[in-house]
Amino acid sequence: MKRKSILSMALLLVVLFSAFPVNAQLVRLTYYYPVGVAGPLARVMNEYVEEFNALHPNIEVVPVYSGDYDPTMQKVQTAVRGGNPPDVFIVEISELPTLLAMNAIEPLDEFVTDEFLSDFFPAFLENGYSDGHIWGIPFQRSTPVFYWNKAHFEEAGLDPEKPPTTWDELREYAEKLTVRDPQTGEVIRWGVTISGGWNDWLFQCFVRQNGSKLIDYQERTAVFNSPEAVEALEFWVDLTQNLKVAPPHSTWASTPPDFVAGRTSMLYHSTGVLTFIMDSAQFDFGVGFLPGKVSYGAEVGGGNLFIGKGIPQERKEAAWKFIEFLTTPEMAARWSRDSGYVATRKSAYEVPEMVEYTNENPEYLVARDQLQYAAGKMMSPAFQRVREILKTALDEATAGRTTPKAALDQAQTQINRLLGQWLQQ
Amino acid sequence: MSSSRLNLTKIRPYLYLVPSLALLSVFTYFPILYSTYLSFFRQNVFTLEPVFDWFANYAAVFEEPVFKIVVRNTVVYALGTIPITMFLALLMAILLNEQLGWIRDIYRVACFYPTMIPMAAAGMLAVWLFNPGIGLINHYLKMFGVPTIEWLYDMKWALPAIMLTAIWKNFGYFMLIYLAGLQNIPGELYESASIEGCGFWSRLRYITLPLLGPTTVFVVIQGIITSFQVFDLVYVMTQGGPADRTNVFVYYIYQNAFRFWDFGQASALTVMFVIVLLILVFILTRFMERRVHYEV
Numbered sequence: 001m002k003r004k005s006i007l008s009m010a011l012l013l014v015v016l017f018s019a020f021p022v023n024a025q026l027v028r029l030t031y032y033y034p035v036g037v038a039g040p041l042a043r044v045m046n047e048y049v050e051e052f053n054a055l056h057p058n059i060e061v062v063p064v065y066s067g068d069y070d071p072t073m074q075k076v077q078t079a080v081r082g083g084n085p086p087d088v089f090i091v092e093i094s095e096l097p098t099l100l101a102m103n104a105i106e107p108l109d110e111f112v113t114d115e116f117l118s119d120f121f122p123a124f125l126e127n128g129y130s131d132g133h134i135w136g137i138p139f140q141r142s143t144p145v146f147y148w149n150k151a152h153f154e155e156a157g158l159d160p161e162k163p164p165t166t167w168d169e170l171r172e173y174a175e176k177l178t179v180r181d182p183q184t185g186e187v188i189r190w191g192v193t194i195s196g197g198w199n200d201w202l203f204q205c206f207v208r209q210n211g212s213k214l215i216d217y218q219e220r221t222a223v224f225n226s227p228e229a230v231e232a233l234e235f236w237v238d239l240t241q242n243l244k245v246a247p248p249h250s251t252w253a254s255t256p257p258d259f260v261a262g263r264t265s266m267l268y269h270s271t272g273v274l275t276f277i278m279d280s281a282q283f284d285f286g287v288g289f290l291p292g293k294v295s296y297g298a299e300v301g302g303g304n305l306f307i308g309k310g311i312p313q314e315r316k317e318a319a320w321k322f323i324e325f326l327t328t329p330e331m332a333a334r335w336s337r338d339s340g341y342v343a344t345r346k347s348a349y350e351v352p353e354m355v356e357y358t359n360e361n362p363e364y365l366v367a368r369d370q371l372q373y374a375a376g377k378m379m380s381p382a383f384q385r386v387r388e389i390l391k392t393a394l395d396e397a398t399a400g401r402t403t404p405k406a407a408l409d410q411a412q413t414q415i416n417r418l419l420g421q422w423l424q425q
Numbered sequence: 426m427s428s429s430r431l432n433l434t435k436i437r438p439y440l441y442l443v444p445s446l447a448l449l450s451v452f453t454y455f456p457i458l459y460s461t462y463l464s465f466f467r468q469n470v471f472t473l474e475p476v477f478d479w480f481a482n483y484a485a486v487f488e489e490p491v492f493k494i495v496v497r498n499t500v501v502y503a504l505g506t507i508p509i510t511m512f513l514a515l516l517m518a519i520l521l522n523e524q525l526g527w528i529r530d531i532y533r534v535a536c537f538y539p540t541m542i543p544m545a546a547a548g549m550l551a552v553w554l555f556n557p558g559i560g561l562i563n564h565y566l567k568m569f570g571v572p573t574i575e576w577l578y579d580m581k582w583a584l585p586a587i588m589l590t591a592i593w594k595n596f597g598y599f600m601l602i603y604l605a606g607l608q609n610i611p612g613e614l615y616e617s618a619s620i621e622g623c624g625f626w627s628r629l630r631y632i633t634l635p636l637l638g639p640t641t642v643f644v645v646i647q648g649i650i651t652s653f654q655v656f657d658l659v660y661v662m663t664q665g666g667p668a669d670r671t672n673v674f675v676y677y678i679y680q681n682a683f684r685f686w687d688f689g690q691a692s693a694l695t696v697m698f699v700i701v702l703l704i705l706v707f708i709l710t711r712f713m714e715r716r717v718h719y720e721v
Contacts, residue, residue, distance in 0.1 A: 074683045098686070101470045186572050196578070196667065249578040249667040254556060263558040382470045384684045392491065395668030399580050410490070417488075421471055 027318040029061045032089035034072035034303065035140075035339075044338045052325050059318045061088070069303065070384075073098075080104040085308030088319045090139055093127035093304050094379035094387075097217070100130055101381050106307045107133040111320045119329070119345045121368075123300050126376025130217070136304030137323055138344040140335070142270045143298045143367050143374050144202055146291065147277060150284040152177055152189070152265040163266075163288040167209075167235055170266075170291045174245040177265040191245035192266040193259070194236065197252025200390045201301055202268050204378050205290055206232040208297030214390070215378045220423055222380065222415050224390065225408040232293075233397050233404035240398040248398040259285075270301065271367035275340035278363070287363040289370045296373035302341065342367045381422050389414045457699055464692035469685070482693035491669050491677070498584060499674045502655060505588050506595070507648040513596040514644070518603035519633065533604075537597040544594070548661030551590040552577065555662075577663055580670045587658050587671055594658075595651065599644050606640030607633070642713045649705055653698075674698055 031049065035041040042065045049063045066072040069092040079085050080102055091099070099105045112134055117125065120138055128136040150160035156176045164170040174191030181188055194202055207214055212228035215221070223229070239246040250258070252269075259267040260280045274287065289296050305326065307319045325331065329347040333354035336343035348354060349368065358365050380386050393411040397404045416423070464482055466475035486492055517536050521529050539547065554562050555576040563573055576586045614632050623631070656675040659665060665672035665680065672680075678698065682691035 070684060077683075077686060098470055102473060102686075184572060197664075247575065247578060249575070249580065251577065251663070251666070254552075254578075257556070258558050261558050382685065382687075385687075388491075388680070388685075391666070392668050395580070395666065399668065401580075414490075 025058055027059045027314055029059065029087040029315060029319055029322060030064060031061050031322070032064050032066045032072055032075055032086045034066055034069050034090060041339055044335075048326065048331070048335075052322060055325070056318075056321065059321065061322055076104065077102065080309070085310070087308050087311050087315050088322055089306055089308065090303040091306065093136065093141075093300070093302060094377050094383045096127060096130055096135060096304075097379055097381040098383055099306065100135070104306075104309050105135050106309055106311075106316060107135055108137065108307065108320070109133055111323075112137075119347050121342075121344065121346065121371050123371050123374040123376060124342075124344050127300070127379060128304055136306050137327055139303055139305045139326060140339065140341045141300060141302035141344050142272045142341055143300050143370055144205055144268055144290060145271045145274070145367050145370065146288045147259060147267040147269065148286050148288065149259070149262065149265045150286055152262070156265075160284070161286070163286055164291045165289070166291050167293050171235075171239065171243070171245075174239060174266065175243060178243075178245040187244065189262065190247055190258075190264040192239065192268070193247055193250060193255050193264040194239075194268045195252055195255040196250040196395075198270075198301075199394055200387050201299060201377070203232065203236075203390065203394055204299045205297055206235070206293075208299060208375060209290065209293040209295065210297075211294040213375070213378070215380050215386075217376075217379050222412075222419055222423060224393070224412045224415055225405065230405050230408055233394065233408060236394070236398055237400070237404055241400040248400070249395060271342060272340055274363060274367075278361070287366045289366065289373070292373075296370070298370055298374040299377045300371070300374050301377055336364070340364075342371070380419060382418055385418060386415060389418070457696075460692045460695045460699075463688060464696045466689055466692075468689045469687040475689075478689070482689040483697075485690055486693055486697070491672065494669045495672050495674060495677045498670065498672060499653060501584060502588055502591075502673060503649060503652040505585075506591050506652050507645065510592050510596045510599055510648060511641075511644055513592065514599035514603050515637075517596070517600045518607055519629070521600070522604060522607045536600050539594045540597040540601075542594070544657035545661050547590065547594050548658045551586070551658070552662055555586050578667065580667050583663055583667060583671045587655075587662055590658055590662070591652070591655060599648070602644055602647075603637065603640060606637050610636045642709065645713070646706055646709055649709070650702065653702060 033045055035045065045065070046063055049061050053060055064075075064086070066075050066089075072089070073091045073095055076086060076089055076091060076099075085104060117134075124138040124141050125134075128134050128138065146163060148163050153160040153173075156173075158173060158176060164173045170192065176191070177189070178187060178191040179189040180186065204214060207226075207229050210228040210232050212223075212226050214224055214229065236246075240248040247264075255264070255267060256269060256273045256276055257280075258264050259269075260277060260282075262283070268290065271287075277285065290298055305323050307316060307323070311319070326335075327344065329343075329345050330351055332343040332345045332348035333351040335341060336348065337354065337357055343349060343354065349358065349365075378386075389411050393407040396402050397407040402410075463475070465477060465479060467478040467481060468475040517532075521533050521536070523529070525532075542550075554560050557563055557573055557575045557578060560576070562576070566574065574582055577583050610633065614636075615628060618628050618632060654675055655673055656679065659671055659673055659676045660679075663671040665676055674694070675698070678691050678694045681687045681694060
């Protein structure tokens with residue numbers, strides 16, 4: 001009897017311990033993520049997290065939807081200053097230097113292998129590197145693409161299957177596509193809209209197309225008033241002020257509805273709005289490369305995954321497992337289909353569901369194919385301020401208040417004052 | 426016994442003030458003092474640990490070309506919205522103080538209802554109303570032959586669009602205050618005035634407006650504070666653009682602190698803001714209150 005009760009006690013203990021060993025060492029991770037389209041994509045993300053948690057009984061990822069890119073960065077910065085950084089988070093790729101300056105992130109060299117990295121599109125990886133280390137892994141990534149309204153092309157006597165491929169063609173097409181009120185001369189339909197809000201990003205693409213760049217992060221140089229940049233801005237002023245075939249200003253959120261409503265015939269915007277346009281446009285439209293000048297050119301955009309500085313080793317390892325989970329070819333393909341972002345890895349496009357999907361919707365391949373002409377996005381410390389300075393220069397010039405040269409010279413002076421310390425090092 | 430009671434009556438008022446004083450200290454006075462302290466330190470993305478730097482932050486404020494635009498926008502916004510809001514509020518209050526039966530109730534609700542909408546929701550609503558292509562406002566303007574205005578896209582029109590939204594959003598609140606003021610005016614005054622043969626206009630001129638004096642002072646001060654503090658509408662509708670033509674003081678402070686992560690500069694701006702507001706309110710209360718009190 002006694003022996004029996006001891007045995008059963010032991011058995012009970014074994015059962016108890018085997019039932020709870022997970023809880024004894026449960027690793028809990030906080031995960032901040034922003035998404036452009038609030039409702040549906042936040043739900044998709046929560047689904048992914050639940051799947052990961054189900055697969056890893058000893059890890060619990062707690063997803064925190066943190067709004068847009070700006071609020072997310074602010075939350076991360078506040079948390080870092082408070083000494084309690086999130087374990088994993090996604091922020092806009094150009095924030096890397098600011099994160100480094102704040103000592104907010106861990107290098108990921110110990111986790112990545114060459115084999116892992118070689119599958120990512122090189123342009124997407126560029127913004128993850130600094131000082132010879134890798135800090136960020138591509139997740140929700142995009143590039144700007146060119147949308148055109150095929151019905152308007154036909155109306156204007158243009159071949160609806162042939163988008164403009166050069167700046168000169170773009171100007172010519174835009175003139176043909178613009179519709180004015182015969183009595184008042186007022187523009188009823190714009191030929192082309194280069195969306196505002198992130199127009200700094202689009203401008204960087206134009207500078208790339210003209211064979212230059214504004215900031216070289218690795219070399220620590222910043223040239224905003226190069227002849228190539230001035231020429232690009234002169235082109236914008238030509239479209240907006242001289243020919244009046246493009247609106248001088250707009251906002252990022254309002255131009256896709258404008259395109260869908262037929263208020264503009266051609267649109268520069270992120271590949272991220274492709275799904276929206278596909279769902280809402282009542283007409284045939286095309287998606288193409290951004291027209292080139294010296295060559296085609298674009299800068300990538302979007303958000304990378306980071307691991308917070310100074311978290312315990314076991315949480316770091318768990319965080320990396322989560323990053324690996326989110327970036328497998330299958331997941332990259334799935335996220336691309338769910339969101340419209342470009343899948344970050346080459347092999348993602350070989351996943352059967354993705355092959356089927358892109359066969360049905362070849363428009364989704366344009367952004368991927370454009371990647372061969374794309375480069376990393378402009379970045380520097382105090383990036384948000386750099387952005388504002390550039391945007392002010394662009395907006396003043398397209399409003400006709402100052403010349404492109406003067407606007408960019410002014411920007412250069414401000415950039416030198418702001419980044420002086422960093423540029424000299 | 427009697428002396429301790431005397432002491433208690435002396436102390437009592439201060440005891441009553443303790444709760445609000447405690448809250449104000451924690452959430453208002455301490456932050457003001459701490460901002461003042463921080464404003465003397467350089468602290469930004471390049472220098473994470475604060476470095477004492479005298480008035481460098483204040484000097485840097487004036488070096489930014491945007492600052493001039495921000496000040497201009499804030500002043501234009503205040504001068505544009507306060508008088509119009511006050512005029513509308515007073516007009517509606519006087520009209521709705523008349524005996525109009527059930528129509529009065531409907532109009533009172535209609536005028537006050539924008540005040541009850543959350544500011545962010547009102548901003549989103551306005552973004553759609555002002556959309557140049559598919560917005561209702563341009564749709565109706567077109568009926569009257571007004572050419573398309575680009576509103577929030579346009580450097581000239583973006584700030585007026587925000588001002589119009591703010592006027593629509595705020596005048597109901599001030600109308601309510603004016604209504605309360607009107608109801609405090611003793612009816613005998615109007616009675617004797619009508620016996621003397623005064624019409625609507627002379628009653629307005631010689632009774633209503635003068636006796637609304639204290640209410641007007643309150644409305645002006647309140648108007649200045651709310652208009653200088655405008656943030657939500659800008660954040661939702663334009664984020665300060667295009668080309669900073671809708672960037673106002675508080676939004677600029679927010680940009681410096683939380684987007685540019687430049688706490689030194691943001692603190693300097695905050696201190697300047699507090700000082701300007703204090704001076705304005707001081708002048709107003711000093712010079713206006715003296716002239717507006719009538720004993721009945």
